[in-house]
Amino acid sequence: MPLPQPDLPEPAHPEVDSMLSRKFGKEIANYFSVLLFNKLEPLVNSSTSIATARFADVTSIVGVDPFSRTEEDTIAEYNSSVYVPQIIFLGLDERSEGLVYKDHYKGVPWFAVDVTPKGSVTEECEKLIKKMTADGKEFSKGRMHLSLPAQEGFKRTCPPKDIAPAVQNPERPPCATRTGISNLCFPRTDPTVIMAVVSADGQRMLLGRQKRWPPYWYSTLAGFLEPAESVEEAVRREVWEESGVHLGRVVIHSTQPWPYPANLMIGAIGQAIPGGEDIHLGHDAELEDAKWFTAEELREALRVGTSGLGEEAGPEYKEGGLRVPPQTAIANQLMTAVVNGFASGTSMI
Amino acid sequence: MPLPQPDLPEPAHPEVDSMLSRKFGKEIANYFSVLLFNKLEPLVNSSTSIATARFADVTSIVGVDPFSRTEEDTIAEYNSSVYVPQIIFLGLDERSEGLVYKDHYKGVPWFAVDVTPKGSVTEECEKLIKKMTADGKEFSKGRMHLSLPAQEGFKRTCPPKDIAPAVQNPERPPCATRTGISNLCFPRTDPTVIMAVVSADGQRMLLGRQKRWPPYWYSTLAGFLEPAESVEEAVRREVWEESGVHLGRVVIHSTQPWPYPANLMIGAIGQAIPGGEDIHLGHDAELEDAKWFTAEELREALRVGTSGLGEEAGPEYKEGGLRVPPQTAIANQLMTAVVNGFASGTSMI
Numbered sequence: 001m002p003l004p005q006p007d008l009p010e011p012a013h014p015e016v017d018s019m020l021s022r023k024f025g026k027e028i029a030n031y032f033s034v035l036l037f038n039k040l041e042p043l044v045n046s047s048t049s050i051a052t053a054r055f056a057d058v059t060s061i062v063g064v065d066p067f068s069r070t071e072e073d074t075i076a077e078y079n080s081s082v083y084v085p086q087i088i089f090l091g092l093d094e095r096s097e098g099l100v101y102k103d104h105y106k107g108v109p110w111f112a113v114d115v116t117p118k119g120s121v122t123e124e125c126e127k128l129i130k131k132m133t134a135d136g137k138e139f140s141k142g143r144m145h146l147s148l149p150a151q152e153g154f155k156r157t158c159p160p161k162d163i164a165p166a167v168q169n170p171e172r173p174p175c176a177t178r179t180g181i182s183n184l185c186f187p188r189t190d191p192t193v194i195m196a197v198v199s200a201d202g203q204r205m206l207l208g209r210q211k212r213w214p215p216y217w218y219s220t221l222a223g224f225l226e227p228a229e230s231v232e233e234a235v236r237r238e239v240w241e242e243s244g245v246h247l248g249r250v251v252i253h254s255t256q257p258w259p260y261p262a263n264l265m266i267g268a269i270g271q272a273i274p275g276g277e278d279i280h281l282g283h284d285a286e287l288e289d290a291k292w293f294t295a296e297e298l299r300e301a302l303r304v305g306t307s308g309l310g311e312e313a314g315p316e317y318k319e320g321g322l323r324v325p326p327q328t329a330i331a332n333q334l335m336t337a338v339v340n341g342f343a344s345g346t347s348m349i
Numbered sequence: 350m351p352l353p354q355p356d357l358p359e360p361a362h363p364e365v366d367s368m369l370s371r372k373f374g375k376e377i378a379n380y381f382s383v384l385l386f387n388k389l390e391p392l393v394n395s396s397t398s399i400a401t402a403r404f405a406d407v408t409s410i411v412g413v414d415p416f417s418r419t420e421e422d423t424i425a426e427y428n429s430s431v432y433v434p435q436i437i438f439l440g441l442d443e444r445s446e447g448l449v450y451k452d453h454y455k456g457v458p459w460f461a462v463d464v465t466p467k468g469s470v471t472e473e474c475e476k477l478i479k480k481m482t483a484d485g486k487e488f489s490k491g492r493m494h495l496s497l498p499a500q501e502g503f504k505r506t507c508p509p510k511d512i513a514p515a516v517q518n519p520e521r522p523p524c525a526t527r528t529g530i531s532n533l534c535f536p537r538t539d540p541t542v543i544m545a546v547v548s549a550d551g552q553r554m555l556l557g558r559q560k561r562w563p564p565y566w567y568s569t570l571a572g573f574l575e576p577a578e579s580v581e582e583a584v585r586r587e588v589w590e591e592s593g594v595h596l597g598r599v600v601i602h603s604t605q606p607w608p609y610p611a612n613l614m615i616g617a618i619g620q621a622i623p624g625g626e627d628i629h630l631g632h633d634a635e636l637e638d639a640k641w642f643t644a645e646e647l648r649e650a651l652r653v654g655t656s657g658l659g660e661e662a663g664p665e666y667k668e669g670g671l672r673v674p675p676q677t678a679i680a681n682q683l684m685t686a687v688v689n690g691f692a693s694g695t696s697m698i
Contacts, residue, residue, distance in 0.1 A: 071499045071506070078497055078508035081515060088502030112502070148427055150420045153437030153461070157420070159427035166430060187576045188537045191613055227536045228608035231615070252601040252615075259577035264540055266580070266601075266615070 031099065034058055035090070035112045036132060038125075041139040043132055047176070051137045058113045060124040061085055083119025088112040091227070146175065155184045187262065193234045194222035194265050196253075196334035197245060200274040202344040205298055205335065206245060207324075208290035213309065217323040218291065220331040222265070235268045243290040244280025248273040253337055256330040267330045269343045295348035297322050298339050306332060380448065383407055384439070384461045385481060387474075390488040392481055396525070400486045402477075407462045409473040410434055432468025437461045440576070495524065504533045538606075540613050542583045543571035545602075545683035546594060549623040551693045554647055554684065555594060556673075557639040562658065566672040567640065569680040571614070584617045592639040593629025597622040602686055605679040616679045618692045644697035646671050647688050655681060 032055040036043040043051040062085055069077075092107030099106060117125040133139070147156040158175040197206035197220070207218035223238035225231065232250040239245050247270040256265045279290050293301075301322035307313050313323050325331045341347040381404040385392040392400040411434055418426075441456030449455045466474040482488070496505040507524040546555035546569070556567035572587035574580065581599040588594050596619040605614045628639050642650075650671035656662050662672050674680045690696040 067501065071504075074497070074499060075506055075508045076510070077512060078510060079512045081513035084497060086498055086502055148423070148433060149435055150423060152416065153435055157424055159424045161425070161427060163426060163428045164430035186539065186573055189540055189574060189576055190535065191538055191540050224535055225538060225613065227538055227611065228606050229613075230606050231604040231613070252603070254601070255580040255615075257577050257579050262576065264574065264578075264580070266604075 031096070031108050033093070033108055033110045035110070036115050036128070036139075037112060038114075038129060038139040039116050041141060043137055044140045045137055047140070051132070053113075053132065055111070057128060057132075058115065061115060061121050061128065062087055062113060083121065085116075085118075085121055085125075086112075086114040146172075147177065151184070154186065189257075189259075189262050189264050191225040191231070191234075191264050191266055192222060193225055193231055193238060193268060194220050194330055194334065195235045195239065195250075195268045195270045196220050196331075196338045196343075197239055197243075197247065197270045197272065198338055198343055199277055199292060200248075200272045202271065203348055204292040204294055205338060205348075206239075206243060206272075206279075206290060206292055207322075207335075208242060208287040210286070211288040214323065216305075216320060217309070218289075218293075219325050219329075220334055221287075221290075222331075223286075225266075231266050231268060235270050239270055241283045242281075242286050244278060244283060245290075246273050246276030247271060248276075251343065253334055253342060254330065265330050267334050269334065269338055271343060293322060295339060298324075298335060298348070302332070302336055302339065380445070380457050382442070382457055382459045384459070385464045385477070385488075386461060387463075387478060387488045388465050390490060392486055393489045394486055396489070400481070402462075402481065404460070406477060406481075407464065410464060410470045410477065411436055411462060432470065434465075434467075434470055434474075435461075435463040495521075496526065500533070503535065536611065538608075538611050538613050540574040540580070540583075540615055541571060542574055542580055542587060542617060543569050543614050543679055543683065544584045544588065544599075544617045544619045545569050545680075545687045545692075546588055546592075546596065546619045546621065547687055547692055548626055548641060549597075549621045551620065552697055553641040553643055554687060554697075555588075555592060555621075555628075555639060555641055556671075556684075557591060557636040559635070560637040563672065565654075565669060566658070567638075567642075568674050568678075569683055570636075570639075571680075572635075574615075580615050580617060584619050588619055590632045591630075591635050593627060593632060594639075595622050595625030596620060597625075600692065602683055602691060603679065614679050616683045618683065618687055620692060642671060644688060647673075647684060647697070651681070651685055651688065 034053040034055055034057065035050060036053055036058075043053070045051045066087055088111065090110040090112055092105060092109055094107040096106075096108040099108060115125045115128055117123075117129070129139075147158045149155070150157045156177075158172075158177045160172055160175075160178065161170050162172055163170055198204065199206075206221070208221050209218045213219075221239055221242050223234070223242070225234040226237075229237070231252060235250045236247045239247050249271045251269050253267045253269055255267060257263070258265060277292070279292075281287055281290060301324045304316040304318075305313050305321055305323040306326045307323065308326055311326075317323070324335060327333070327336075337343075339348050383402045383404055383406065384399060385402050385407070392402070394400045415436055437460065439459040439461055441454060441458055443456040445455075445457040448457060464474045464477055466472075466478070478488075496507045498504070499506045505526075507521075507526045509521055509524075509527065510519050511521055512519060547553065548555075555570070557570050558567045562568075570588055570591050572583070572591070574583040575586075578586070580601060584599045585596045588596050598620045600618050602616045602618055604616060606612070607614060626641070628641075630636055630639060650673045653665040653667075654662050654670055654672040655675045656672065657675050660675075666672070673684060676682070676685075686692075688697050
C-alpha cells in the first residue's frame with residue numbers, strides 16, 4: 001500500500017481512527033472526501049461551488065466504522081428503532097494517484113452523507129450543521145419546490161412571476177434553470193453491456209455461468225455501464241471483473257431493449273490481448289465458472305443446445321454438451337455473429 | 350381521424366367532453382387510460398396487478414382541459430396559491446391500432462395522475478379515492494420505507510426480522526424484494542443516439558443545424574433514446590422526427606460518455622432507404638436546417654472547418670464553407686469514419 005503522494009490534499013483530521021484507516025492505513029482515511037446533505041439539500045460554498053467535509057467530520061454521526069459489518073449481519077440485526085443515516089459511495093477521484101486499493105483501484109474516495117437531524121443523531125447533526133455553516137457555507141435550497149410541471153410532466157419550469165394574490169412582489173428571484181438548461185426529465189433507461197469475448201487469435205469464445213443456471217448452461221458476460229464510462233470501457237472492465245481476462249479491441253454489434261425494469265442491452269464483441277486470456281474468478285463473486293469454448297463446441301450448442309433458462313434443450317441435445325440462450329436473446333445473436341466471422345471477417349474454424 | 354376499432358376496450362364514460370375529445374374526436378378521450386397515485390403509492394387491484402382509471406374519472410381533479418394552455422401561458426400565469434396536480438404522459442399502447450394521431454402515432458395514450466388530497470382538490474381526490482377503493486382496490490404501500498440501505502448506499506434491503514424492543518412480533522411480513530430482485534440502484538446514465546446519416550447510394554451525408562449555432566456550422570443529428578427502444582430504432586425515429594428522412598440500415602460505430610450531466614453518446618451510421626431522402630423539418634422544431642452534403646464538401650470541412658462551438662474556424666477556412674465539430678467530438682469521428690468508408694467498405698467519392 002503506497003503512502004499518499006504529494007498530489008493529495010492535506011489531511012484535515014490526522015487523529016481519525018476508523019475501520020477505513022485500519023483497513024487502508026491510518027493516514028488514508030483522512031483524505032476521504034464527504035459531501036453533506038440536510039433534507040436532500042447539499043452543503044455549498046456558493047451557488048456554483050459544492051462544499052466538502054472530511055470523514056472525521058461525520059464519524060460522530062455514522063460512526064467510526066460504518067462498513068465494518070457484512071450485509072448479512074446488517075440484515076440479521078435490523079432494528080427499526082435505530083435510525084441509520086444514509087451513506088452513499090460516490091466514486092474515486094483518480095486524479096489523486098497516491099491511493100491504491102487491491103493493486104488496481106486508485107484515487108480518493110468520495111462519499112455523500114445524510115446529516116438531516118433525526119432520531120438518535122439529531123444533536124450531532126445539528127452540531128455539525130452549525131459548525132459547517134458558521135463560516136458562510138449553506139445548505140442549498142432545492143429548485144424542485146420552486147417550479148411547476150410542463151410538457152405533460154416531462155419538464156419542470158421555474159416561472160419568473162407569481163400572480164398569487166397574497167404575494168407582495170410578483171417578480172420571483174433569478175433561477176439558473178431559466179437559461180441554458182431546459183429541465184427535461186425522461187424515464188430512466190440503464191445501459192448494460194453484453195459481450196461475446198474472443199481469444200487473441202479469434203478461434204475461441206469465453207462464456208460464463210451463474211450458480212443458479214441449469215447444468216452445462218453458459219452465456220456471454222454482461223453488466224451495467226458505470227457513470228462516465230464508454231461502452232467500450234465498460235466491456236473491458238466487466239470482463240476483467242468477472243473473468244480476469246484482459247481485452248483490447250471492442251466493437252459494438254447491436255442492441256436490444258429490456259424495458260422491464262428499464263434496461264438497454266448493448267451487444268459487443270471483445271477480443272483478448274495476447275497473454276491476457278487467463279481466467280480468474282476472484283475479483284467478484286458473480287460467476288460460478290468461466291471457460292474458453294472452441295468453434296466446434298459453439299456451433300454444436302447453437303444447433304442443438306439452445307433454450308430459455310427454464311426450458312428443456314432440444315431433442316438432439318446430448319447430456320454434457322454446452323447449452324446456450326435461445327435465438328431471441330442478444331447473447332445468442334452475438335455468439336452466432338462471432339462464429340460466422342463478425343469480429344474477424346472470416347468464420348471461426 | 351379513424352374511429353376506434355373493435356380491438357379497443359369499451360369506453361367507460363361516453364359523456365366526457367374535454368380538450369382531448371375536442372382535439373381527437375369526442376369518442377376517443379373515453380379510451381385514455383390513467384394510473385392513479387396517492388402519496389406516490391399506485392392504485393392496484395392486487396399485489397401483481399395495477400388498476401386503471403378512465404380520463405373521465407380525473408377531470409374533476411385535473412380539469413377537462415389540462416393541456417389546453419401553451420407552455421408560455423402556463424409560465425406567465427403561474428400562481429403559487431393554486432395547487433396543480435401532476436399529470437405525466439406515459440406513452441401509447443400500440444396494440445390498440447384504432448387511434449391514429451398526425452397520421453403517424455397510434456395507440457391508446459396512458460397517463461399517471463397524482464390524486465393525493467391537497468389544496469383545492471382535496472375533496473375531489475378524497476371522493477375519487479373512496480370510489481376507487483370501494484371495490485377492493487388499494488393504494489400499494491411503498492417498499493422503500495420498509496427497507497434499509499446496504500452496499501454503501503447502492504442497494505435497499507428488506508430485512509425479514511426486526512429486533513426493535515417495542516416490536517411485538519419480530520418476524521416481518523413477506524416482501525417480494527427478498528427473492529429474485531436485488532434492489533440495486535446505480536446513478537442514472539441517459540443513453541443518447543448520435544448518427545451520421547448517408548444517402549441510399551452512400552455518396553452524400555445528412556447534417557443539421559440549430560438556430561443558435563454560428564453560420565455555416567452543421568453537425569450530425571442526435572437525440573435521447575426512449576424507453577423500450579433499441580439504439581437502431583431510436584436512430585431511425587430521431588432522424589425522421591428531426592429531418593423527415595426515412596432510414597433502413599443502422600450500424601453502431603462507437604460511444605462517448607458525457608458524464609455532466611449523465612449522458613452516454615452512442616454513435617451510429619444510418620442509411621436512407623431509396624425514396625426516403627426528402628427533408629421535412631416540420632415534425633418537431635429542433636433544427637433550423639438540414640441538408641445533404643457531398644463527399645467533397647465534407648472532406649474540405651473536416652480539413653479546414655473544424656472547431657468547437659464558441660471557437661473560430663482554422664486559418665484556411667473560407668467564409669461560406671461548411672463548418673463542423675472538432676475531432677474531440679464523436680460527431681466528427683462519425684463523419685470521418687463514413688467519408689473514409691465505414692458504412693460501405695469503400696471511401697465516399
